[in-house]
């Protein structure tokens with residue numbers, strides 16, 4: 001399966017994703033505001049273009065991988081809606097607020113486009129390796145059309161539901177990750193203060209009811225469990241600044257629908273304080289354990 005894809009946003013994530021599409025035989029017309037990003041995209045087998053509308057030449061689908069909802073709305077409304085070929089498939093893979101995703105989905109459908117929100121789970125390494133998980137919101141027809149191109153960049157493509165459902169799944173999942181990470185970190189600290197050896201506590205909790213991905217894949221204590229960011233000085237994982245961005249989106253979504261999220265709200269406060277320090281903001285989410293060590297409850 002191949003075709004011509006207009007790709008907007010060749011940053012940390014988008015570059016690897018676009019490179020995978022090019023490697024799988026897609027013609028990728030790449031646009032980014034950054035000259036350096038365009039050069040990297042060209043080197044990765046894409047055709048870098050000097051202006052946003054140029055990316056759409058001959059393309060039957062467009063993908064955006066941009067920082068936030070405002071950037072996505074600008075590119076969709078100012079470029080895609082006017083310049084994309086009639087009936088094109090529009091895919092946003094960025095992590096943005098559910099409300100903007102739904103608005104853009106509705107506006108795209110009204111203009112005769114197939115559109116999906118398809119945020120990803122997995123970081124820069126998964127984007128480069130083509131092993132992302134996509135959670136997709138949109139009609140059955142739009143999902144069926146988007147699946148092959150998403151599969152070329154990932155290991156799993158899951159239809160979450162109608163427009164905005166991909167972002168809803170992403171926001172709920174990441175709020176859960178934040179809360180379980182904080183809870184895992186405080187459980188290890190409690191166990192330690194009660195005199196338990198951390199590895200012994202891991203051996204027990206990882207096969208007991210306290211088990212979670214935060215414990216068995218990203219254990220916040222170095223030297224405990226399988227290799228994790230904690231073993232690399234909390235480098236190379238999921239940056240706390242990005243976790244904070246996702247938590248703010250989750251809190252916004254919860255407020256909009258009146259959902260009670262006391263654990264998510266507390267996690268958001270803790271990451272808000274932790275990521276206020278730029279040196280900590282770049283560390284993996286599991287580094288939150290440092291904020292709990294010595295911090296009064």
Ligand code: NAD
Pocket residue numbers: 008009010011012013014031032033034037065066067068071074075093094095096120121122123124238242245
């Ligand atoms: P990034 O900042 O590295 O890349 C964004 C790129 O978009 C930049 O190169 C920027 O120049 C470009 N850009 C901004 N406005 C543009 C415009 N109008 N037209 C064209 N290009 C434009 O960000 P990233 O880490 O690649 O993340 C992208 C999205 O993926 C975000 O929404 C993020 O939350 C999400 N995400 C990131 C990760 C991660 O680990 N980095 C993981 C999952 C999801």
